[in-house]
Amino acid sequence: MARNVHRSPVMADVAKVAGVSHQTVSRVLNDHPNVRRETRERVLAAIEGLGYRRNSTARALVTRRTNTLGVVAFDTTLYGPASTLYAIERAAREAGYFVSIVSLRELTRDDLSEALDHLARQQVDGLVVIVPQSAIAVALADMPQPVPVVTVEGDAGVGLPVVNVDQRKGGALVTEHLLRLGHRTVWHVSGPQDWLESQARIQGWRETLEAAGAPVPEPMYGDWSPRSGYRCGQILAGVPDLTAVFVANDQMALGVVRALHEARMRVPDDVSVVGFDDVPESEFFTPPLTTVAQDFAEVGRKAIELLLDALDGEHADGAANGSPPRPATPPVNIVVRPHLVVRRSSGPPRSR
Amino acid sequence: MARNVHRSPVMADVAKVAGVSHQTVSRVLNDHPNVRRETRERVLAAIEGLGYRRNSTARALVTRRTNTLGVVAFDTTLYGPASTLYAIERAAREAGYFVSIVSLRELTRDDLSEALDHLARQQVDGLVVIVPQSAIAVALADMPQPVPVVTVEGDAGVGLPVVNVDQRKGGALVTEHLLRLGHRTVWHVSGPQDWLESQARIQGWRETLEAAGAPVPEPMYGDWSPRSGYRCGQILAGVPDLTAVFVANDQMALGVVRALHEARMRVPDDVSVVGFDDVPESEFFTPPLTTVAQDFAEVGRKAIELLLDALDGEHADGAANGSPPRPATPPVNIVVRPHLVVRRSSGPPRSR
DNA sequence: GGGTCAATTGTTAACGTTCACAATGCCTTT
DNA sequence: AAAGGCATTGTGAACGTTAACAATTGACCC
Numbered sequence: 222m223a224r225n226v227h228r229s230p231v232m233a234d235v236a237k238v239a240g241v242s243h244q245t246v247s248r249v250l251n252d253h254p255n256v257r258r259e260t261r262e263r264v265l266a267a268i269e270g271l272g273y274r275r276n277s278t279a280r281a282l283v284t285r286r287t288n289t290l291g292v293v294a295f296d297t298t299l300y301g302p303a304s305t306l307y308a309i310e311r312a313a314r315e316a317g318y319f320v321s322i323v324s325l326r327e328l329t330r331d332d333l334s335e336a337l338d339h340l341a342r343q344q345v346d347g348l349v350v351i352v353p354q355s356a357i358a359v360a361l362a363d364m365p366q367p368v369p370v371v372t373v374e375g376d377a378g379v380g381l382p383v384v385n386v387d388q389r390k391g392g393a394l395v396t397e398h399l400l401r402l403g404h405r406t407v408w409h410v411s412g413p414q415d416w417l418e419s420q421a422r423i424q425g426w427r428e429t430l431e432a433a434g435a436p437v438p439e440p441m442y443g444d445w446s447p448r449s450g451y452r453c454g455q456i457l458a459g460v461p462d463l464t465a466v467f468v469a470n471d472q473m474a475l476g477v478v479r480a481l482h483e484a485r486m487r488v489p490d491d492v493s494v495v496g497f498d499d500v501p502e503s504e505f506f507t508p509p510l511t512t513v514a515q516d517f518a519e520v521g522r523k524a525i526e527l528l529l530d531a532l533d534g535e536h537a538d539g540a541a542n543g544s545p546p547r548p549a550t551p552p553v554n555i556v557v558r559p560h561l562v563v564r565r566s567s568g569p570p571r572s573r
Numbered sequence: 574m575a576r577n578v579h580r581s582p583v584m585a586d587v588a589k590v591a592g593v594s595h596q597t598v599s600r601v602l603n604d605h606p607n608v609r610r611e612t613r614e615r616v617l618a619a620i621e622g623l624g625y626r627r628n629s630t631a632r633a634l635v636t637r638r639t640n641t642l643g644v645v646a647f648d649t650t651l652y653g654p655a656s657t658l659y660a661i662e663r664a665a666r667e668a669g670y671f672v673s674i675v676s677l678r679e680l681t682r683d684d685l686s687e688a689l690d691h692l693a694r695q696q697v698d699g700l701v702v703i704v705p706q707s708a709i710a711v712a713l714a715d716m717p718q719p720v721p722v723v724t725v726e727g728d729a730g731v732g733l734p735v736v737n738v739d740q741r742k743g744g745a746l747v748t749e750h751l752l753r754l755g756h757r758t759v760w761h762v763s764g765p766q767d768w769l770e771s772q773a774r775i776q777g778w779r780e781t782l783e784a785a786g787a788p789v790p791e792p793m794y795g796d797w798s799p800r801s802g803y804r805c806g807q808i809l810a811g812v813p814d815l816t817a818v819f820v821a822n823d824q825m826a827l828g829v830v831r832a833l834h835e836a837r838m839r840v841p842d843d844v845s846v847v848g849f850d851d852v853p854e855s856e857f858f859t860p861p862l863t864t865v866a867q868d869f870a871e872v873g874r875k876a877i878e879l880l881l882d883a884l885d886g887e888h889a890d891g892a893a894n895g896s897p898p899r900p901a902t903p904p905v906n907i908v909v910r911p912h913l914v915v916r917r918s919s920g921p922p923r924s925r
Numbered sequence: 926g927g928g929t930c931a932a933t934t935g936t937t938a939a940c941g942t943t944c945a946c947a948a949t950g951c952c953t954t955t
Numbered sequence: 956a957a958a959g960g961c962a963t964t965g966t967g968a969a970c971g972t973t974a975a976c977a978a979t980t981g982a983c984c985c
Binding site: 584 | 970
């Protein structure tokens with residue numbers, strides 16, 4: 222009596238049908254060159270016939286590679302992280318990797334460690350960390366099995382390879398745009414103070430103002446949410462001589478515009494407002510929002526590219542055991558350039 | 574000369590240090606009851622001391638469970654899917670599962686099959702499929718190793734367990750709200766025709782109109798994007814006697830409002846507009862958008878709950894081999910209720 | 926005081942791959 | 956014609972865990 226009624230076929234089953242050894246089946250599956258064409262075809266036919274699929278777990282056990290990449294992201298509900306994640310997943314899958322994700326709800330050290338721990342348990346081959354704080358480096362040191370890591374929007378100073386949008390440049394683009402329109406200065410609603418992206422955008426904004434000899438107002442800090450933008454907008458509405466505001470993301474810009482609107486200030490007639498991110502909605506805001514487009518997809522693709530390179534390198538190292546311990550590669554820092562998208566929310570200041 | 578300089582410790586190493594057999598270590602790790610307290614403590618100390626971590630791959634090989642759940646979603650860039658995914662990931666992780674995702678860019682049969690194939694290769698223990706078309710059922714039939722599946726926003730008619738928001742109810746809520754305000758009828762900008770969500774919202778809208786004896790205009794079809802809403806809005810601006818529009822999501826509603834605005838029609842004074850989803854931005858639109866809130870997080874949690882139940886059931890089945898082949902459970906269909914959020918984009922029709 | 930039972934621990938054999946090495950056959954070279 | 960080399964295939968042993976079963980101990984019962 223067949224006792225393997227419901228067992229799915231394994232390599233040995235294929236081997237038996239094809240009249241070869243299991244090792245030959247393995248060779249066919251792994252595209253080993255030295256298999257006779259006829260043999261290969263017989264094996265493939267057997268595979269097809271049995272509906273065989275290779276057991277990736279067994280494979281991972283012996284190769285010590287799970288073919289899985291881990292992604293740690295913060296709040297994938299937001300458009301930016303979501304888009305980046307999407308591109309990462311696509312690129313990884315195309316390269317034959319599985320993608321395991323952890324979405325953080327808070328940016329605490331504990332949550333981050335726990336996330337890394339989780340992924341380490343799964344024995345991921347590599348990590349992409351989309352976490353906008355420098356605390357990552359510390360947490361990564363805890364990783365029991367050091368795996369290749371690529372950070373996105375991370376701190377370039379901590380020695381990990383990083384893929385970044387040039388946020389500083391973005392802040393500068395916005396500020397130049399507004400100054401060129403004739404504004405005397407530009408106010409700024411920033412993201413949270415401890416986000417690297419916030420800091421870089423502030424820097425670009427401040428440097429541009431200073432270079433132009435324009436006064437530098439105190440920046441205000443939101444939390445990326447429309448609501449926080451709204452609150453800042455209410456305060457801004459009371460600022461005398463306000464003519465231009467650079468808001469660090471589109472969602473907050475929406476809140477700012479709303480607050481100004483309620484205070485009977487027109488955008489852009491009375492006040493110009495510029496956002497950041499170019500979310501799909503921003504073109505249809507009232508008025509359509511001038512903003513900075515970031516190529517999130519490109520960032521995701523680059524991150525995977527970098528990570529796969531690192532994996533290949535590691536693999537090669539493992540084989541050539543005697544190679545120098547570390548090739549002392551220069552710190553990798555891929556920068557993606559943002560660009561300004563001018564719409565109707567920005568214009569020249571009202572002539573007085 | 575230790576040759577295991579850089580090898581991470583395995584169970585046998587722990588066993589040696591603790592002076593027990595590897596099997597006892599395994600028992601400790603799996604909370605097996607019959608281990609003497611003192612022995613357990615010695616083993617735990619050894620684990621701690623060596624920094625041992627269990628190799629989940631080897632474990633998966635023998636238990637035939639990867640502790641990984643697969644999620645197939647369509648366009649996780651959108652707020653709804655992203656939020657659902659977020660909740661799923663959280664719930665799964667809390668239950669000790671890993672989450673592997675595949676984001677579809679198109680809803681073709683091929684892409685779906687490929688996604689399922691990908692996850693099957695990874696030997697996921699279960700699947701959550703967030704795909705809003707009935708084509709899933711067909712593709713799922715191709716799954717080589719049938720695994721428990723829960724669908725989200727899927728077709729309740731195909732026999733798979735499903736977690737849904739009551740979209741029909743949502744459509745009805747909106748339509749009732751507008752009729753009650755005094756509108757003679759309500760126009761509708763729908764999502765794509767082949768989406769189940771679109772269909773259900775249309776149904777709720779149509780039924781409510783019919784029940785009230787109101788005329789039922791021909792619905793218009795967008796693709797969820799603000800741009801498509803804008804195009805529909807341009808057409809709507811030419812409709813005589815237009816006083817109320819129900820738009821099937823907030824993004825398209827934004828486009829509709831924009832188009833009406835450009836046509837010099839005021840919202841809500843001239844036309845009331847109601848959206849769907851309650852994205853965080855909608856409260857800050859101009860004007861703040863009346864919409865329908867869906868509890869995406871709840872949907873995600875329920876989906877995982879259902880899936881874990883199915884996994885437990887399957888596990889039990891496997892143990893009690895002689896149990897009846899299928900308990901013939903009634904089709905599971907969890908329904909989450911949406912609710913109306915009234916803001917300023919809807920109001921009574923202009924008195925004529 | 927022997928026997929039964931439960932608690933605790935150990936031994937051996939899977940799980941399904943890939944790796945290392947051996948074996949075979951055939952062709953080329955000298 | 957022997958030797959060497961290459962292409963092709965097979966054999967046995969890992970990989971690190973859990974499952975099944977056996978062995979040992981001590982308590983308890985009649």
